[in-house]
Amino acid sequence: METAALQKVARRVRFEAVRMIYEGKEGHPGPALSCADIVATLYFDVMNIRPDQPDWEDRDRFILSKGHGCPIWYATLNERGYNNPKVEHFHLRELGSIFQGHPSMHSGVPGIDMTTGSLGNGIAIGAGMAYAAKAHHKDYYTYVICGDGEMQEGVTWEGVNMAKGRGLDNLVVFVDNNGFQSYKTIEFTIGQNNMADRFRAFGWHTQEINGHDVEQIKAAVTIAKATSGSPHAIICRTVKGKGLSYMENNNKWHKGVPTEEQWEITKRELGGE
Amino acid sequence: MSVKKIPMRDGYGKALLELIAANPKVIALDADVAKSTRSGWVKDKFPDNFIDMGIAEQDLAGTAAGLALGGMLPFTSTYAVFMAGRAWDEIRTTICYNNLNVKIAGAHAGISVGPDGATHQALEDVAIMRVLPNMTVVCPCDAEETRKATLAFAKIDGPCYVRFGREAVPVVTDETTPFELGKARLCREGSDVAIIACGAMVYESLEAAKVLADENISAEVIDLHTVKPIDVDAVVAAAKKCGCVVTAEEHQIFGGMGSAVAECLAKNFPAPQEFIAIQDTFGESGQPQELMDAYGLNQSSIVAAAKKVIARK
Amino acid sequence: MAKFKGVREAFAAALTDLAVEGKDVYGVFPDSLSAMRAIAFGEKFPERYVECGIAEQCAVDVAAGMATTGAIPFVGSYAGFLTMRAGEQMRTFVGYTELNVKFAGFNAGCMGGEREGVTHQFYEDIAFVSSLPNFKIFTPADGNQMYHAVKIAADIVGPVYLRGGSGKEPTVFPEDAPFSPDGITVCKDYGTDAVILSCGHVLDRVIAAADLLKAQGINVTAADINILYGDNPAKILEVMAKTNLVVTVEDHNINGGLGSYISRLATENRPVRVKRIALEDYSESGAAKDLGDKEGFSPENICAVVAKTLGK
């Protein structure tokens, strides 16, 4: 897809994600917006998928390891045509809604390849999918988006080790490196924010890009696919709350709901075309 | 009539501040959710007595063990689902097997966590903690009882676990209400059925008892806040007096307080029992009260269970 | 059928036979291939041997990921390292997701871990797994039962937890005895003075106790419970309905295991006295027989508990 069109999609899913949080009165907008460009680029350009056949066995797989960012995933799946007809109101986090607070593969949302919400597990689960692809002689890729905070979970590094050890070059992991976690900054919590060095030290093919530049995202995937023998980490510098002036780099928006006034700003900044 | 409601976690935060003011060796640890568990209050008031471990629950448990070995009195907190689920091996082998003086708080327990959905609703933690030797397990009924339980933990040597929910829940005790670890609290006397409850279900049970009274059924209500060690005398006495029991808890039916009561009854005084609990299923997103109603954790289901169990006498 | 002795070799043998039969099974091992006695499996089916290193949470997650593609992964390790170290992963990524992952947990009980000591003896696993919706719990008493249990587990769609001990437990069941779908097998039917229910590798001791009791004029029923917290406990209730005293014997903590399950069945259906023989504290290092005797699983002690409770 053309760059301009992709940017337009990213803007639209951002708006939809914030809208579903505004209407549902609860959710995590900051972490959703920081990975919007990555999710949009994957679904509208990179991944080999069939929205009308979500269980197609040769599809590329996607895991949102940072499950709390799911509004952006729900919005993107909807935009890409997974829901037929398109969903107007998501009823996010309401009783009986298919749109659970953290994504569930059994709640009825088409296209959810894996339940998430408990941090740190996406890479290891992705490694399982990638291993199965090789064992079944399939050539699909598995894409994972992780938060930078969940790099503190030990199981992340267990998965990193495993994927390297088995040479899973069909696994591509994006780290949404927005520099914040629930409470404060990554640096405050663990002192350092050197994600790329760590992946390199663990033997992964590692790239660093601007996670809001769709061209760079596309290029990084192309380079990853051309490099065999080890799994791929794409460390994305991002801005938490990207796209909304009142949210950007303000960690109070890790979780929160726009006021009516802020909703007006949202419509101005992200609404329309 | 409006009921005063306060989240139980406020009681935990309050107790921590009181403990630290009296004893600088008390130290609070959290895994990146200090605001939610209220251990963040310590961070604001006594920053030297607070450590944020980052999103690393196993490391949280292990470091707390080390702090205890080094002579501090650590109180750890994070969401119950991650505390009990992810750090169980550390709690079992490093903390309980060594009988270390580490206190553990599991926040956001139960289905009333609400919109976050099943991944964040701890419904197994009592089963997990109850099976560990040396562990004391408390499931308080409101903020004040949570405060008292937390203060009581500091007075005993050895691992302790307290679980509490996220929502503001009705206040049923005050500063003067007696509290003793291991001693069930009689909330209402009755003779036809004994309702043994813990956590937020205590309030629901008291409401149920009122409804039953209107139908000339006399229900005893017991707050079994300490699930382990269980107050055998109180449970057996209630069963003998009433002849049948309903247990009510915001936890899976297997392994929790209801199971503890069943073990106690079957061993000492076999009596009919009905279980109000989550019926072996995972939760989902929704508003807290909607979920409590949808999963049968409310006064009307307690009333129905009471009638059913009386008929089995 | 591959040859085997004890629950571990039985697990590996069944896994190998399943692969030979063309099932899409995998052995996912956190550095536990040799402990699972599955080296021959790994050599015969290298592409079905998924090594995860000493990283149990990773192993469970990897298995979950594989299961989404239609594969049938078996995660084999020690009971506690799975349920305790990777408990949350079992809960959220296998139980909640209802994925087709099987778990084989060994070194269960003090007699399962014996001389390794407490860190390698596991008596809490059933309490945890039973609290997880969608899981089935199989507790085969010996190698022959384990072999059939693994084969049945592979045919079930959804999570199954298989519990096994050291692999040195005595063989009680004949090779061709089926793994009872009712969750109970009556082994001795001398009478209804008491019903003694056994779970896992203490069965030989329970049977011996029934014989000892018979010699004393106390006639009991001795049965093996091989499925815990199953969907349909009707047959178990049927056996329990005949007596006024049930005694449970299990190499598990006294809370949350067989005794807890039977107590709940009793108070919920027909209140009957349930006496539990189980571990009340951490055990210690030692030979399996010495530990079993010390923890109250000797036929003599079981016998004494029954006689005393009956007031005889």
Next chain:
Amino acid sequence: MEVNLKEMCRTVREDILTMIHAAGSGHPGGSLSSVEIMVALYFGDVMKVDAKNPDWNDRDRFILSKGHVAPVLYSVLARKGFFPVEELGTLRKFGSILQGHPHKAHTPGLECSAGSLGQGLSVANGIALAFKKLGTGQRVYCLMGDGELQEGQIWEAAMFAPQQKLDNVCAIVDYNHVQLDGTVEEIKSLDNLPARWNDFGWNVIEVDGHDVNALVHAFKLAALTKDRPSVLIAHTVKGKGVSFMEGDCNWHGNCPNAEQLAQALAEVRGATS
């Protein structure tokens, strides 16, 4: 009392082999690879301990993370005088003070139970942090295997100690390259091991793990390092000192028979290194 360190290493090796043979089971490989490390700590004037008063408040602490190598620790503690050497013959027996995997309540001089891998460094960090908070100058040592670096919890702890500036922590990796199921490289590679620790913020010291004097020197270097924790990467050989055990994963947890014991003891006694 001046102790001949090399002589002590020989004695400890003999103890390990004899006690595992008597017990009928145990883990000789990893115990033998850690001999010089343990002798340097306890006899090289590195750790402050008092065998007559195991609970002495001001002692340095040692945490064994790789609990299965209890025999080497038991031998060193006995030779140091914490309990009679005769007790070594009761290893793994019913009622013994020497559990198959160590337990605090059973054995004088033991600080913490171990056996479930990957937990020791967190415990060591906690003790070190308590010492910092209480203003004491004690140090904490933690011995890990290389295989257990596959446990995610190790990396959680590895992030924590530098953040808290725990310069009173000294971790030791017994880098013998062999684990239960094969070589570490086969199971899950640990290439770039020094870089991994360095990137997580540690002072890394590489040392020949069988040169007891070099180890003593390395421990002293670590003690001089301020504001960050140190890790000794000790290059060792699994089963060191017994030709048929060296580098063979089959001797991870295997018991020598009488004939093998005789040969092993002869080799150990004859060693002049």
